[in-house]
Amino acid sequence: MTPSWLTVIRNTAPLIVSLPHTGTDLAHVEDDVVSPWLARKDCDWWIDRLYDFAADLGATVVHTAISRTVIDVNRDPSGASLYPGQTTTGLCPTESFDGEPLYKPGHEPSPSEIDRRRAVYFAPYHAALEAEIARLRAMHGKIVLYDCHSIRSVLPRLFEGTLPVFNLGTNDGRSADPVLVETVAALMAATGESHVVNGRFKGGWITRHHGQPANGVHALQMELSCRGYLREPAAPRHPGNWPVAYEPDFAAPIRRTLTGILESARDWAARV
Template sequence: MEPVIINRGDSPLVLGLPHTGSHVPEDIFSKLNDEGRLLRDTDWHIDKLYDGLIDGATTVRATFHRYVIDANRDPSGQSLYPGQTTTGLVPLTTFDNMPIWREGEEPDEAEISRRAEHFHAPYHRALEAELERVKAIHGYAVLYDCHSIRSVIPWLFDGILPDFNIGTDEGRTCDPLIEEAAYSATKATGRTHVLNGRFRGGWTTRHYGRPDKGFHAVQMELAQSSHLASEVPPFDLDGEKADRLRRQLADILTGIMRAAADAAGRANRH
């Protein structure tokens, strides 16, 4: 299986989908323990939630599971959140700090480097190429990085996660107009929401978000309670919840893209 699937559109919007993949090559799957084989920390059904929400969007989706290698981590292995608990480039545990590898089967540095070459790098080459492509057409590009996570994970955060978690690395990864549009549209849903809370943007958002160069990036982390029937196996999608959420996500994306056009127009005037 190819590590990345690309569906090209003609708008400035690129949707990044680094964690919806569930493919684990057999040689790696055989080293996972029973907990690891549940693939518990998948961004379940996120590709379905965003499918067809806004005309012209490009999607770049990793097919491999984050337990193979996490496409939203710094390939150097540096932590996204120094001083806070988190999982690494190749996770050793679930988000509940439960081991996922059979004893003695944890990947070593050579194996991590191999996975980075065969999975992480192709995903980011594709993502970068699509951002460059749409920027060449429009003069700017917007990366909206699509994520989800269980709403209660004490090892990572206290209490219940808001439904919408917007990340712009404290405003560094996009124009202020885009950040304000994302926040305003999210607030208008009436759901719980936060800007730059526990999830303020992963490596992808921070790496590609260069508003001074015309590349804008926003991460959206959805609490899985907003669209799953249950946050335990089999992690089924709740159709009614999903339909409501899709309408709200379409409004959020529309607001972001209007703001991006306004920001580009303002930049051109100057």
């Protein structure tokens, strides 16, 4: 039985859309965290709404409602850093992107609690991805796994300056065919917005683990700067200004580009 926090919308196009960081369900840790707002601060706000057209394109959509503060399903399950030497958050984060403690002193998840969360939340998410990959690979010669993310445009603790609007990650070219990557890169460039391939964000565990071009599975991570689809405030984040509301009209231009990207990825995979 699929757990209530895990949503899988099954379609038949050679495209899977993964939504690992839009969840706000704190899974009964509210009494352990400093505040529910802080525990949700680094959510990929409204990315599920931005991509809500994906199923209409024939994509299969896999989504977790569990907050990344509980467990981050886009991290190495062993706890090893995906970006050695750079500041990042872990499998069960204890700090926000800004370095603020997420848990009250003494309430941080213990090793046994991390093991429990890995079994209860991490494993089912990846089992769902694996099942959908296998189902679609039985129907198609190749498929695309597209992992959706966003992040604040300025985060000095994680990167210098202002992040490009579009940040495409392919594990330095190892998770997807170069032709697919070039196709998506051309669509990013055509917007006139800032963009990069394999810059600060090269793809997390989902991209690196499931992307296996030799086996017909091509994985892309798209990290969007929030300013591309939200009226992102310049001031430090606080409960009075974050998250901002999702405005469909403001998000419409980038949504059109993302629609073109998913259509192109789907059509590329469908070609024999």
